[in-house]
Amino acid sequence: MGRLMALLILVIPGILATIGIKIMRDALFGVFYPIFFYLGIQFFIGLIFFLGGLSFIAGFIFYRDKKRNLTKGKGRSKKKR
Numbered sequence: 001m002g003r004l005m006a007l008l009i010l011v012i013p014g015i016l017a018t019i020g021i022k023i024m025r026d027a028l029f030g031v032f033y034p035i036f037f038y039l040g041i042q043f044f045i046g047l048i049f050f051l052g053g054l055s056f057i058a059g060f061i062f063y064r065d066k067k068r069n070l071t072k073g074k075g076r077s078k079k080k081r
Contacts, residue, residue, distance in 0.1 A: 010057060017053025020046045 023046030026032075027039045036042040065071050 010060060013053035013056040015053075017050050017057070020049025020051075020053060022046070024050065
């Protein structure tokens with residue numbers, strides 16, 4: 001059950017990032033969605049979706065690697081001697 005929840009937590013931001021890419025692509029090619037008022041706003045919302053999903057997935061992977069000591073010093077906590 002725990003692995004399924006972790007998979008869902010990663011799939012939802014991935015879908016959001018994919019939708020963001022599609023909205024940005026449609027704005028560049030002039031396909032207008034009536035929800036947005038202008039193509040510039042459509043592109044900006046797509047960019048926010050893409051960067052939000054990508055940063056969530058990247059943060060998740062970085063946190064997991066830091067917890068398993070797979071990072072090379074940057075972001076790793078220093079132990080006191």
